[in-house]
Amino acid sequence: MTACPPIDAERLWDDIMALGAITEPERPYTRRSFSPLYDEGRAWLTERMREAGLVTHIDAAGNLIGRREGKFASNRTILVGSHSDSVPSGGRFDGMAGVIGGIAIARALDDHGVTLDHPLEVIDFLAEEPNEFGLSCIGSRGVTGCLTAEHLALSNRHNETLAAALARVGGDPARVRSARRDDIAAAFELHIEQGPVLEAEGIDIGIVTAIAGITRLEIEFEGTAGHAGTTPMQLRRDPLIAAARVVGWVHAHALELSARGQGHFVATVGVIEALPGATNVIPKTARILIDARSEDRRLLEEFRSALDAESRGAAQAARVERSKLNCLSDNLPAACDPRLREVLGRCATLLGYSSRAMASGAGHDMAFISQVAPAAMIFIPCKGGRSHTPEEWAGAGAVAAGTRVILEAILRIDAPTASPAAGSTASPAPGKDA
């Protein structure tokens, strides 16, 4: 194996701060995909990629890619990256840390004259976050070849189609299928945890086992609107009573499933609506949106079936109709590649970092990439587990640590049979469960 060149941790940190500064000034940190600021951020990233010796282009699905060739043209590509778009009033790490980390890796290789056996690409996936087209992970979907004509026909509130917006950021909607990759040897993503576990446990690196499947359900109850003053209690058909019962049940049942030892399970009611929504009117309808996630598909299926029974029961008890039980979306869990996980865990230990296996409750580009290539992710701790907020924060040391682990893993994947080179700080690999 090639000697692992050092990451310039200071430069890495400065770059994260500099990219974060490209924000809507009145609401930091906002750099939404397809906005002029997004283009500005990408122009800045393109410069950084070129400085790091990468040859840049934008693929047909709108992903910004910086490539360095390897020794052997026939080798498949090692991919590393994340996304540079933010949510409104978001943070400076979710996505950006992984892109800048990828550039730091390329820079380390470039600065020390290392040429890998494999080509290396640093990628900034297009539009991972929710955006005005209502479709997240646009770029990584493109890499799997699953951006459809239907997707491209989606439009924003200015009636611009996704196809037009894609062309505007340098993609090629007519040739979007050409973005599909079957040449990827391994894909890595560094990301902040966006949860409190690593910080709470004082652990440096999370090795992601799987990206949770996400099932989104809508339940609506319908009763009879009525005057809040004149309708006697015993004659009411109030749908909010049923909805409130289900809200409590979702929480209690999710607590139970999460304690089963079958891996990550969470369920949340983040949206509740009673209509007409007036103080003096008994609601006619009550609607809740449920977000359930698990790395184990069986848990999600069990939850859905129990929710079906519970919501029927709640409707019956409140003498209302359960007028809707819709599945709004349903993504399967995506397992991270076992070999890459093993290598990442070993590299963390070699570098002196503590690590633990953990599922990702959040969705990520790697959930798509895992459909076409061995893919893996590592998490680094973030302050208070907070994300999608201006207070989102990861320490400079944590970002550098995660970047080092991925660089070390890339070197091992690149030349698995080579022995550790002199000058590396790594000690011998102790085994899988390091």
Place this chain on the structure above:
Amino acid sequence: MTACPPIDAERLWDDIMALGAITEPERPYTRRSFSPLYDEGRAWLTERMREAGLVTHIDAAGNLIGRREGKFASNRTILVGSHSDSVPSGGRFDGMAGVIGGIAIARALDDHGVTLDHPLEVIDFLAEEPNEFGLSCIGSRGVTGCLTAEHLALSNRHNETLAAALARVGGDPARVRSARRDDIAAAFELHIEQGPVLEAEGIDIGIVTAIAGITRLEIEFEGTAGHAGTTPMQLRRDPLIAAARVVGWVHAHALELSARGQGHFVATVGVIEALPGATNVIPKTARILIDARSEDRRLLEEFRSALDAESRGAAQAARVERSKLNCLSDNLPAACDPRLREVLGRCATLLGYSSRAMASGAGHDMAFISQVAPAAMIFIPCKGGRSHTPEEWAGAGAVAAGTRVILEAILRIDAPTASPAAGSTASPAPGKDA
């Protein structure tokens, strides 16, 4: 007592339909206070009042009044009426039936040359319904002298003050205190029940015992927003869990209180809000508005105190703060005058109508008028108990019956010692609980 002249039931009905036809054409039946259509409705009502021999004026608080003098100038005034404004997409009876009924009574007296001992005024109270100034019962508040400078400074979304709007409809904001009346011998209001009881029990006339007191409370819980995918269940502080528990409790506890036999009690959560309100975010705050009503103040006080304890308990169980428990408004119950109730009950029986005592769960102008004069209301059945909707409906016979009962009662109040005259259809009064 003067012979009771017959009510022209057909004319009464036609007038209700004609007033209802003065509506926003695209959303019947809408004639909101302070709108041009409201003025149009009042111009039409003024014409009807004049035809019925009434001398009209608008008082300083914006009430439209049609007056006929009595035999004795020193006698206090008998008042009968309701309001002509509607809610958006409301009905044709709530308020209007009582105003048109008052005009029908004046017409019956006029047509048959009857002069009462007392002056009689038919009143259209200004703006009983919720309106753009956020203050209901504006006209009847004025009659009690309790329209304050603060009220007059309220403004609508066009930054027009209530004072300016009041002047625009013919009131006199500078002299609003002069609208206070201390010369009212008795006040009557005919209204649809706006609830299902009379129809369900097949009863013609509800004699209102009291207008329920209304307490409006706001409860807010505050927890910690978090990512719905990455925040483990056992680390959550989800305020919606506490709010949902309280929603269920309000319903269950109100059922219990209403079954106590201490009179009308209802409580409703009509508004619920979880913020930020995104599917993938654990709410940071959850807020509910509670509307509780009773004719018995003690029940309301007991409810408030139990709600305080329950909401604290719910917050503790969900590990969140109960960040707000605010009283938004608190109106005392208003008892209807016992003598007028007795007379109304007796008159209903005399006229061959079934009747029952019942509380009003809805607020009415008479709740204010009862502060300055003996006041009473009767309810007539409405279809399905529905109100504040275009489907609001009362039969022509029911409206005529209610109007006859009030006319009969006015005659008895006017000359209580006179004996029933020949030609009256009324049979001798059987006593108080008729």
